C-alpha cells in the first residue's frame with residue numbers, strides 16, 4: 001500500500017465514523033412511538049393558540065408549532081412569558097447585568113414577531129422565583145388571558161418535569177393546567193379544548209443528559225404527538241436571543257446550527273377534553 005492509499009483509507013474510515021456518530025446522535029432526538037402530524041394546531045383544529053411560558057427563549061422549543069399554526073392552519077397565536085429572564089446567564093454579555101431583563105424582554109418580543117406570534121405579554125414575575133409567588137394570583141392571571149383571547153389550544157410545560165426540571169417551568173405549567181381546569185369547570189364550551197405539553201427528547205436526556213436528564217425523563221409522560229420543529233427558525237431565533245446564543249453552545253457543546261439539525265422535531269403530550 002502506498003502512503004496515499006493509507007491516507008485515503010484512514011480518511012474514508014474517519015468519514016464513516018463521523019457519519020455513524022451523526023446518525024446515532026440524530027436518533028437520540030427521535031420518539032418513534034409518537035403519532036406524526038404536520039401540525040399540532042392543525043391536527044386539533046385549533047384556531048386560537050396560547051403559549052404560556054416562564055422565560056424569554058422558552059418559545060424556541062415550540063417554534064415549529066407556532067409557525068405552522070399560523071402558516072398552515074390560519075390560527076392566531078399568542079404568548080405569555082411570565083418573567084423577563086433577568087436571572088439568566090448572558091453569554092456573550094451584551095449589556096450591563098442589571099439591564100439583562102430589559103434586553104431579554106426585547107429579545108423575546110423580537111423572536112415572537114419572527115415566529116409570527118400575533119400578540120405577546122411579558123409579565124414581571126421574578127426570574128427564578130416564580131414558585132414563591134402567590135399561586136392563586138398567577139392562576140387567575142393566566143385564566144383571565146385564556147378567557148380574553150378565547151384560546152382553544154394551550155401550550156405549556158408538563159408540571160412535574162418542566163422540560164428541564166427548572167422550577168419556574170414547573171410552576172408556570174402547574175398554574176396553566178389549573179387555569180384551564182377552572183375554566184372547564186365554569187364553562188366547558190368556552191374553555192380550551194386541549195393542552196399540548198412540550199416534552200424533552202427522552203432518549204437524548206436519558207443517555208446524554210446526566211442525572212438531570214434522567215430526572216426529567218422519569219417525570220414526564222411518553223409523547224403522544226411529534227411534528228416538524230422548523231429548525232431553521234430556531235437557528236435564526238438564537239440570533240434574536242443574542243444574549244443566550246453562546247450559553248446554548250456551552251450547555252450542549254455544539255452550535256445552534258448543529259443542534260437544530262439533529263433536534264429537528266417537537267414532541268408533545270396532548271391532553272384533549
Ligand SMILES: [Zn+2]
Nearest residue numbers: 054055058166
Ligand atoms: Zn426557561
